[in-house]
Amino acid sequence: xxxxxxxxxxxxxxxxxxxxxxxxxxxxxxxxxxxxxxxxxxxxxxxxxxxxxxxxxxxxxxxxxxxxxxxxxxxxxxxxxxxxxxxxxxxxxxxxxxxxxxxxxxxxxxxxxxxxxxxxxxxxxxxxxxxxxxxxxxxxxxxxxxxxxxxxxxxxxxxxxxxxxxxxxxxxxxxxxxxxxxxxxxxxxxxxxxxxxxxxxxxxxxxxxxxxxxxxxxxxxxxxxxxxxxxxxxxxxxxxxxxxxxxxxxxxxxxxxxxxxxxxxxxxxxxxxxxxxxxxxxxxxxxxxxxxxxxxxxxxxxxxxxxxxxxxxxxxxxxxxxxxxxxxxxxxxxxxxxxxxxxxxxxxxxxxxxxxxxxxxxxxxxxxxxxxxxxxxxxxxxxxxxxxxxxxxxxxxxxxxxxxxxxxxxxxxxxxxxxxxxxxxxxxxxxxxxxxxxxxxxxxxxxxxxxxxxxxxxxxxxxxxxxxxxxxxxxxxxxxxxxxxxxxxxxxxxxxxxxxxxxxxxxxxxxxxxxxxxxxxxxxxxxxxxxxxxxxxxxxxxxx
Numbered sequence: 001x002x003x004x005x006x007x008x009x010x011x012x013x014x015x016x017x018x019x020x021x022x023x024x025x026x027x028x029x030x031x032x033x034x035x036x037x038x039x040x041x042x043x044x045x046x047x048x049x050x051x052x053x054x055x056x057x058x059x060x061x062x063x064x065x066x067x068x069x070x071x072x073x074x075x076x077x078x079x080x081x082x083x084x085x086x087x088x089x090x091x092x093x094x095x096x097x098x099x100x101x102x103x104x105x106x107x108x109x110x111x112x113x114x115x116x117x118x119x120x121x122x123x124x125x126x127x128x129x130x131x132x133x134x135x136x137x138x139x140x141x142x143x144x145x146x147x148x149x150x151x152x153x154x155x156x157x158x159x160x161x162x163x164x165x166x167x168x169x170x171x172x173x174x175x176x177x178x179x180x181x182x183x184x185x186x187x188x189x190x191x192x193x194x195x196x197x198x199x200x201x202x203x204x205x206x207x208x209x210x211x212x213x214x215x216x217x218x219x220x221x222x223x224x225x226x227x228x229x230x231x232x233x234x235x236x237x238x239x240x241x242x243x244x245x246x247x248x249x250x251x252x253x254x255x256x257x258x259x260x261x262x263x264x265x266x267x268x269x270x271x272x273x274x275x276x277x278x279x280x281x282x283x284x285x286x287x288x289x290x291x292x293x294x295x296x297x298x299x300x301x302x303x304x305x306x307x308x309x310x311x312x313x314x315x316x317x318x319x320x321x322x323x324x325x326x327x328x329x330x331x332x333x334x335x336x337x338x339x340x341x342x343x344x345x346x347x348x349x350x351x352x353x354x355x356x357x358x359x360x361x362x363x364x365x366x367x368x369x370x371x372x373x374x375x376x377x378x379x380x381x382x383x384x385x386x387x388x389x390x391x392x393x394x395x396x397x398x399x400x401x402x403x404x405x406x407x408x409x410x411x412x413x414x415x416x417x418x419x420x421x422x423x424x425x426x427x428x429x430x431x432x433x434x435x436x437x438x439x440x441x442x443x444x445x446x447x448x449x450x451x452x453x454x455x456x457x458x459x460x461x462x463x464x465x466x467x468x469x470x471x472x473x474x475x476x477x478x479x480x481x482x483x484x485x486x487x488x489x490x491x492x493x494x495x496x497x498x499x500x501x502x503x504x505x506x507x508x509x510x511x512x513x514x515x516x517x518x519x520x521x522x523x524x525x526x527x528x529x530x531x532x533x534x535x536x537x538x539x540x541x542x543x544x
């Protein structure tokens with residue numbers, strides 16, 4: 001009986017051992033199975049105290065409203081609005097509030113043409129005149145040789161902002177008329193030798209797009225890009241801003257105070273260069289597509305990787321300059337322009353970026369493909385320091401960069417520039433030759449004048465004073481104040497323009513006016529007021 005009992009105990013012990021071994025093996029295998037399953041990628045963190053940082057930026061640089069989008073590793077981390085749409089009103093900016101993104105529209109034009117490249121309807125190296133025969137530049141050789149990609153990378157030989165007076169402030173010239181007038185703008189440099197930022201070639205690109213696709217730029221970008229990306233809140237025209245309900249009102253600094261501007265939109269002629277209105281929510285989706293080499297969220301391609309590589313490769317080198325001392329960590333090792341995007345480095349990482357500026361709006365899109373990181377800042381005030389400080393502070397967090405206070409740095413930089421501007425104005429007034437008189441009686445300066453590319457400018461003598469009116473630009477209407485000798489200053493009645501100009505009359509040997517030249521009053525005048533590119537000639541009375 002004892003043997004039988006011991007035998008039973010041994011059998012029971014053996015069974016327990018088997019159960020233990022089987023249980024252990026099962027748990028081990030189950031553990032391995034669980035560990036072999038792919039884990040969902042953890043969502044990257046946002047910078048700590050981000051809202052506090054945004055509030056500090058807005059206060060420091062007097063920004064009423066701001067929209068911020070951050071994407072990382074294929075995910076939207078943030079799409080949020082801050083502040084108010086309009087000073088004096090309580091309506092808050094949210095993730096769907098629209099801002100004018102201005103020149104951040106340029107890459108949309110490049111992508112739109114890239115779609116036609118993918119479809120075999122265009123070639124980047126194809127000659128523009130083969131698709132758009134009516135296109136001409138001042139130099140016939142350039143007209144024959146300029147390629148599609150040349151329209152998108154600021155190397156066509158025109159000077160900085162040349163021809164922009166056909167766009168800014170709002171003009172009555174449509175894109176087809178602007179296309180016709182491009183041939184009269186004289187080059188400032190040889191073809192493909194010099195980087196000089198311009199908007200007019202993007203207007204030409206919009207006309208090229210329409211010619212080849214049969215669709216207006218606005219419709220093509222809306223249907224073929226924005227809808228596919230899911231940019232449901234955005235639109236494609238400056239002229240649509242006042243028709244939107246959820247829109248940030250533009251503001252400008254005027255006489256030492258930030259104020260809402262009266263003018264809310266431009267005309268449609270500018271759209272391929274700067275007409276899109278968008279928001280944080282939509283710009284987050286757009287950044288994800290660009291960072292994913294043109295791939296949409298459903299896995300299809302908006303444009304091919306080959307097209308994206310063309311867009312994001314340097315076509316036009318830009319000289320690398322040393323940053324202001326306050327901004328030393330922003331020093332670059334390389335700099336250039338692709339197709340609708342600037343290509344540079346930041347802390348040794350490649351960056352695809354662009355900024356945008358319209359009256360009362362400035363913005364920045366910042367993409368770092370090696371990090372899968374994108375940041376967009378949209379504002380309704382003209383402080384470029386605000387978007388730069390905020391972007392750099394956010395990017396430094398993800399780079400784990402040495403601690404640096406970009407807000408304080410840009411504050412010092414802005415204050416130094418403001419002092420420089422004051423000193424420049426003092427020098428300008430000090431250089432004025434007092435106690436001089438015009439060569440002619442005031443009424444003899446009155447008349448109709450014409451520039452080859454812009455058109456007509458009229459000077460009138462009324463009630464003992466001279467006025468000047470740009471015929472295609474209603475807002476460019478003001479008083480001519482005598483400065484010295486035969487130079488006057490055009491003081492625009494709309495002071496929000498902040499774009500006064502010197503107007504100098506040149507007399508021939510007979511004492512008659514032979515031509516009139518203009519210059520911006522100071523370097524603070526926006527480059528798009530390209531007065532220096534005008535050469536006004538008197539229109540004979542029998543030809544008016």
